[in-house]
Amino acid sequence: MxxxxxxxxxxxxxxxxxxxxxxxxxxxxxxxDPEPIGPPPTPRLPVTVGSQDGAEVTVTSADRIVAVDQYGTLGETVFALGLGGNLVGRDTATDFPAAAGIPNVTPGGHSLNAEAILALRPSVVLTDSSIGPHAVQEQIRAAGVPVVYFDGERTLDTTTDMIREVGRTLGVPAAGDALAERTQQQIDQALASVPQQQxxxxxxxxxxxxxxxxxxxxxxxxxxxxxxxxxxxxxxxxxxxxxxxxxxxxxxxxxxxxxxxxxxxxxxxxxxxxxxxxxxxxxxxxxxxxxxxxxxxxxxxxxxxxxxxxxxxxxxxxxxxxxxxx
Known part of the structure; x- marks a missing residue:
């Protein structure tokens, strides 16, 4: 069927x-609207993380975050970590009510605009390979902004890993771990409720x-x-x-x-x-x-x-x- x-x-x-x-x-x-895991956490920075594109990136501030991918995953995660007030730029898919007043830097849905992002004076850009063009992300990095790539694959198996990685990147690993644990519990409960079908x-x-x-x-x-x-x-x-x-x-x-x-x-x-x-x-x-x-x-x-x-x-x-x- x-x-x-x-x-x-x-x-x-x-x-x-x-x-x-x-x-x-x-x-x-x-x-x-994503439910924050707790009160806004205080990032402990700087941290150096491995970006999915192979670069080692040092993040010194999470005060002005731009989160952009095709699915809205990164923006949703920033809010759920309790750092929604630090998000200054988003993608089209990050479209829940709490994000409505945040500038959309992908008005076409899939294409980034370097000038629009740099005008927001971001302290860090979170992104992945699902959105581009890649040259734009490199242009932003060349301007001195830390750009961190995450895994572009979207599956149940990658969900909590990405949450933890975003938490570490923004200097809030405890919030990332707690959010990942809550998310996995909710996933497990939902899977258990799915009726078995012959x-x-x-x-x-x-x-x-x-x-x-x-x-x-x-x-x-x-x-x-x-x-x-x-x-x-x-x-x-x-x-x-x-x-x-x-x-x-x-x-x-x-x-x-x-x-x-x-x-x-x-x-x-x-x-x-x-x-x-x-x-x-x-x-x-x-x-x-x-x-x-x-x-x-x-x-x-x-x-x-x-x-x-x-x-x-x-x-x-x-x-x-x-x-x-x-």
């Missing part, structure tokens, strides 16, 4: 695999930005791991995709035959909601399209693999299985 979860739906009731019901639903975690649903993740950008998630997309976490099978991977994201064709969707579609909320809204989605080529010919079985979730949390990951798994599980997951 294929389940496709689509972010951004506004729908009546939970969709369920295995007979839990048809229709579209928005999976929500309640308050989108026939695991196949779930397709569709990344959509209007009619022009339509990508089906595959191995390494980040969506594949969250789909596995809720007891599903990733439709893109099962249908033979080898890349993290592949341009969608009607034929590919029909072959994948998803029962449910998973998307980010902004992506679903960009095609006119569920009504617009089911009119797209290939979608209407899938079980998901026929039954309007779509699950969406806020762009800022769905693939962040940060401190909210446990709540994300729990919300998606309830959206997918309904009362079975309660």
């Amino acid at each position: 294929v389940a496709v979860l689509a972010a951004g739906c506004s729908a009546p009731g939970p969709t369920g695999a295995g007979g839990a019901g048809d229709g579209a639903v928005t999976a929500t975690i309640g308050d989108l 026939d695991p649903p196949t779930i397709a993740f569709l990344y959509q930005r209007g009619a022009a950008i339509s990508m089906l998630g595959g191995p390494g997309s980040g969506a594949d791991d969250i789909i596995k976490a809720v007891g599903g099978m990733d439709a893109g991977t099962a249908s033979g995709l080898t890349a993290a994201f592949t341009p969608v064709t009607a034929e590919a969707l029909i072959v994948a035959a998803p029962d449910v579609i998973l998307m980010m909320s902004g992506g679903l809204e960009s095609v006119g909601g569920v009504d617009g989605l089911v009119q797209m080529a290939g979608v209407k010919q899938t079980p998901a399209g026929e039954n309007r079985r779509v699950i969406d979730m806020d762009d800022s949390v769905l693939l962040s693999y940060g401190p909210s990951t446990g709540r994300v798994i729990g919300a998606l599980s309830e959206a997918l299985y309904g009362e079975q997951a309660r």
